[in-house]
Amino acid sequence: MEDWSHCLDVAVQIALRAGQVVQSAVKQEKQVSSKSTPTDLVTEADHQVEELIISTLREKYPSHRFIGEESSAAGVKCELTDDPTWIIDPIDGTCNFVHSFPMVAVSIGFAVRKELELGVIYHCFDGTLYTARKGHGAFCNGVRLQVSKEKDVSKALILTEIGAKRDPATLDIFLGNMKKLLSAPTHGVRIIGSSTLALCHIASGAAEAYYQYGLHCWDIAAAAVIIREAGGYVIDTTGGPLDLMSRRVVAAGTRQIADYVVKQLQPINYGRDDLT
Ligand code: IPD
Numbered sequence: 001m002e003d004w005s006h007c008l009d010v011a012v013q014i015a016l017r018a019g020q021v022v023q024s025a026v027k028q029e030k031q032v033s034s035k036s037t038p039t040d041l042v043t044e045a046d047h048q049v050e051e052l053i054i055s056t057l058r059e060k061y062p063s064h065r066f067i068g069e070e071s072s073a074a075g076v077k078c079e080l081t082d083d084p085t086w087i088i089d090p091i092d093g094t095c096n097f098v099h100s101f102p103m104v105a106v107s108i109g110f111a112v113r114k115e116l117e118l119g120v121i122y123h124c125f126d127g128t129l130y131t132a133r134k135g136h137g138a139f140c141n142g143v144r145l146q147v148s149k150e151k152d153v154s155k156a157l158i159l160t161e162i163g164a165k166r167d168p169a170t171l172d173i174f175l176g177n178m179k180k181l182l183s184a185p186t187h188g189v190r191i192i193g194s195s196t197l198a199l200c201h202i203a204s205g206a207a208e209a210y211y212q213y214g215l216h217c218w219d220i221a222a223a224a225v226i227i228r229e230a231g232g233y234v235i236d237t238t239g240g241p242l243d244l245m246s247r248r249v250v251a252a253g254t255r256q257i258a259d260y261v262v263k264q265l266q267p268i269n270y271g272r273d274d275l276t
Pocket of ligand 1: 041069089091092093094095161162163164192193194195196214215216219
């Protein structure tokens with residue numbers, strides 16, 4: 001088995017540097033535009049940070065491939081091959097970033113032979129660093145992470161994100177799914193505006209489950225390694241294995257809670273990352 005620990009060290013250094021750029025950019029005036037829908041925002045900083053991360057990694061690892069949120073939006077094919085591939089969200093929580101709402105992260109995942117090998121997520125506002133490498137545990141600022149072991153959904157806190165589609169039919173399904181999970185009853189449902197940080201809360205045991213339709217491979221890649229290494233489950237919304245390109249996910253601390261969430265969900269079709 002190849003040792004990817006050097007890649008984890010490099011990813012951590014780059015995430016910290018990228019985080020500094022985000023921290024100073026948040027204080028400045030932002031140039032905001034939209035991508036797939038009026039609520040799918042992008043700023044100059046998203047492009048700058050992605051360029052910084054990819055160019056630094058490319059210099060270190062010239063043979064590796066890259067999937068980045070903003071490169072994909074600009075038309076670069078989002079393709080996961082067997083080659084070592086970095087999967088990058090330069091600013092996750094762009095809408096939060098635009099409003100200076102303090103839930104913004106840099107996310108760097110890495111896959112080899114289509115297997116997720118490591119993940120680094122840096123919370124740019126509070127400086128929390130989440131790291132994991134397959135088979136070597138997950139950590140938050142160096143302290144080992146452990147998911148919640150709760151199996152009883154009536155004691156669960158559930159997280160989700162809204163996704164970019166806001167047409168009435170999509171919102172009806174979104175709200176219907178949330179209603180089912182609220183009336184289980186669960187302790188509550190939360191939306192924080194950053195998929196990657198919400199997923200980190202599953203890894204740390206601060207919440208029991210996460211589900212979403214409409215996120216992307218760069219929202220899931222790093223977080224999936226972190227959650228699995230903290231003992232949790234990251235699966236498809238049908239209950240089958242995660243399909244990184246499918247734009248949907250359920251994550252949970254226990255299989256019982258993951259299965260319960262899966263059974264409640266009515267799907268929302270966002271298409272696939274590798275077909276756009
Ligand atoms: C988005 C955020 C948002 C979630 C979207 C993501 P971005 O990422 O995590 O909370 O609902 O699905 O794509 O665009 O801010 O990097």
